Amino acid sequence: MPAESKHEQIAEYVKTAVASISVASGAWYTIQAVARVNEPLVVHWNEARERPLGGRPLDVFALVFPGEDESIFDRSTESATKDMLLGIVVSRWSELDRKTAVAEPTGAELIFPENPGDALPSMWTVQNRLMKDLKDRLALDLTFGGLVTELLFEHENRQYIVNGWDCIHLPLLIRYHHPRRAS
Secondary structure, three states: OOOOOHHHHHHHHHHHHHHOOOHHHOOOOOOOEEEEOOOOOHHHHHHHHHOOEOOEOOOEEEEEEEEEEEEEEEOOOOEEEEEEEEEEEEEEEHHHOOOOOOOOOEOOEOOOOOOHHHOOOOHHHHHHHHHHHHHHHHOOOOOOOOOOOEEEEOOOEEEEEEOOEEEEEEEEEEEEEEEOOOO
16 A cells, blocks of 8 residues: 655654544643544534534534645755644633633623632633643654654634634644655
8 A cells, every 4th residue: 555645744744643632641731633634614513513423513623624734845866845834723612611700791891700710711722732742742752753843833823713713723744755756
């Protein structure tokens, strides 16, 4: 059986790495499911709440969506260097944190909890924790097991909410060498 393409190997490495994020390994949250998709669609978030995992809906899940390869320069007659775009979205069900931590506003003023330390984490805090978990895991091996020569964390979008989910999006730019095919 022939070997998978570098693109496929890299995408599978990322999926496996993201799936290993857990509280037991020192992360803030445990990723309960990871799916590789062509692009994130609202149906993925809806299914995460409707599809039980061990009898209950998902609380944290991730989507990995590979982009296109692009040759950037020839390294030699035997290989070329390519850039691959890859996106990761990690989502946490926000209802876990939005119960009744802070009373509803009355009139024009907000009512804050008596002890702010007791308040549940804000959306921003949840998203910061999700991003830290993801970056910490990917940083354990920046070569992705020798598949990658350079990894760049592109601009991240933390302000991402989908149907009650706090989400982060981390685009990656992955540079790797690809052997040329014999003609």
